Amino acid sequence: MDIYREEILEHWQNPQNYGVISHADLVVNQINPLCGDEVTFYFKISRVSHPRGVKAHPGGVPAKGKSAMIRDVSFTGSGCAISTASASILSEEIRGKSVESVGKLTGQDVLSLIGGPVAPARLKCAFLALEAIRKLKVEN
Amino acid sequence: MNIQKIRNDFPILKRKINGKLLAYLDNAATSQKPKQVIDMLSHYYSKHNANVHRGIHTLSVEATEELELARKKVADFVGVSDPSEIVFVRNATEAINLVAYAWGRLNIEKGDEIVLTVAEHHSNFVVWQQLAMENGAVLKIVPIDENGEVDQEAFKEALTKKTKLVTFCHVSNVLGTINPVEKLVSIVKGQWSNVIILIDGAQAVPHVPVDIPRIGCDFYVFTGHKMLGPTGIGVLWGKREILEEMPPFLFGGEMISKVRLDNSTWNELPWKFEAGTPNIAGAIGLGAAVDYLSKIGMENVRAHEIELTEYAISRLSGIQDIRILGQKDSKKRGGVISFNVGNIHAHDVASILDSEGIAIRSGHHCAQPLMEFLGISSAARASSYVYNNFEEIDRLVEGVMKVKKTFKINSKHEIHV
Ligand SMILES: Cc1ncc(COP(=O)(O)O)c(C=O)c1O
Numbered sequence: 274m275d276i277y278r279e280e281i282l283e284h285w286q287n288p289q290n291y292g293v294i295s296h297a298d299l300v301v302n303q304i305n306p307l308c309g310d311e312v313t314f315y316f317k318i319s320r321v322s323h324p325r326g327v328k329a330h331p332g333g334v335p336a337k338g339k340s341a342m343i344r345d346v347s348f349t350g351s352g353c354a355i356s357t358a359s360a361s362i363l364s365e366e367i368r369g370k371s372v373e374s375v376g377k378l379t380g381q382d383v384l385s386l387i388g389g390p391v392a393p394a395r396l397k398c399a400f401l402a403l404e405a406i407r408k409l410k411v412e413n
Numbered sequence: 414m415n416i417q418k419i420r421n422d423f424p425i426l427k428r429k430i431n432g433k434l435l436a437y438l439d440n441a442a443t444s445q446k447p448k449q450v451i452d453m454l455s456h457y458y459s460k461h462n463a464n465v466h467r468g469i470h471t472l473s474v475e476a477t478e479e480l481e482l483a484r485k486k487v488a489d490f491v492g493v494s495d496p497s498e499i500v501f502v503r504n505a506t507e508a509i510n511l512v513a514y515a516w517g518r519l520n521i522e523k524g525d526e527i528v529l530t531v532a533e534h535h536s537n538f539v540v541w542q543q544l545a546m547e548n549g550a551v552l553k554i555v556p557i558d559e560n561g562e563v564d565q566e567a568f569k570e571a572l573t574k575k576t577k578l579v580t581f582c583h584v585s586n587v588l589g590t591i592n593p594v595e596k597l598v599s600i601v602k603g604q605w606s607n608v609i610i611l612i613d614g615a616q617a618v619p620h621v622p623v624d625i626p627r628i629g630c631d632f633y634v635f636t637g638h639k640m641l642g643p644t645g646i647g648v649l650w651g652k653r654e655i656l657e658e659m660p661p662f663l664f665g666g667e668m669i670s671k672v673r674l675d676n677s678t679w680n681e682l683p684w685k686f687e688a689g690t691p692n693i694a695g696a697i698g699l700g701a702a703v704d705y706l707s708k709i710g711m712e713n714v715r716a717h718e719i720e721l722t723e724y725a726i727s728r729l730s731g732i733q734d735i736r737i738l739g740q741k742d743s744k745k746r747g748g749v750i751s752f753n754v755g756n757i758h759a760h761d762v763a764s765i766l767d768s769e770g771i772a773i774r775s776g777h778h779c780a781q782p783l784m785e786f787l788g789i790s791s792a793a794r795a796s797s798y799v800y801n802n803f804e805e806i807d808r809l810v811e812g813v814m815k816v817k818k819t820f821k822i823n824s825k826h827e828i829h830v
Binding site for chain 2 (some may be wrong): 282350395
């Protein structure tokens, strides 16, 4: 099984950004219908007025009219190696990115990030984190 | 019993999966089919296909005869003398739903109690949970002990004068536990003779000799595809007097006696419960499956299962970091072996075994209440049948070693959560 490479197993044993952000701005959650496994993502969102002027919002609801950015992200949940590694890798990928660009992530992007291919039966595991992240919606 | 000869009857066992010979150990999900069953389906469609009942032409008469002969075979197979108590349905799930709709909705009222075990398959759990929610009845869930057996003290205590229905599986699809069904029935009926008992025999009829009338229950359900038969055919057995009092479940053709503009009367048993064109080929295929099993002899099927299970448990328990769920004594359990390897998720175990051509199941096995009770989120499950051999168990063991090697489980790493 090619998918069980060193890198994937490393993420499984030491997932990055694992844990709860206690004052998260947004929390999204997704269940894998295949097994009932669950992943929860926590986000801190900032508003930036212009691309380079990244300025953390002092808390509360970010001001309107500015683009939302993922300032911090973490996840919890117990899953298989594929879903855990994919959540870990995705969390690294999306930190510091705009919510808008994260919304455009595709399944193919996830497969290239985790270095697929993944057997068809396991795609749901690989995409669990992506499905959760796709629920991320920031009002404008 | 010549296992190689039996194996030769199952064309699919020659398949290669990922370059390796298939080792099919997912029989609790569904069994494979012998050529006798496959040929019977083809024979029926090539020679006798017609709609059944009331047809005057030759084919219709033949198809009807074949269908009713299959019913008789199935009845004989489970010790039932009156074939009209055998209702053909789609599967065990539909059989349970039929009872819930046609019997449950009339007989279970607000405040009444339904007693079942925590080890039920979702199909014998959600049905009653939903009925209870709808009718305001109370669901009483009996725990199991460390061997996976129904806690008989708790079972006794759960029974009260409000109990209307008691239900439990004959063999657990996760733990393989063979419940002492006659004993459980006598506990209930000894004190509360009016309580109705439904037994889910989906994992029992394929594997152990079952004589339904001897058990003393009121309803017994099983499913054809787990016992070498086709998919889409299942069986509800009910005591004649109870089935007769029950209203139909579905309405339409086949199930009526007379239809007037303003009312209708119902056909006799079992057709009252078989609305619409039935799964004729499926029933006939199930008849062929039952013939096949009878020819081997269910005592022999069970003896082989005990041997294989004993071997599998002893070899698997020799592996460090493996945890086998449930009873260890193979005489008290069926051929279902659920296990976990270290902290490795069951899906990863199943994926790696699949790469070796070994088919097992992983996940919650449609028994989430049980998984929660056991404090695990998933398990790997290897389940054998009459065509499995010792070599396949050896391959399973080697496969599990490969899982450990892939995940470097021997290297004493601390693994998160
Ligand atoms: C114990 C038990 N009951 C009921 C069922 C449901 O069978 P079916 O899906 O054929 O209705 C199963 C099958 O998975 C089972 O193992």
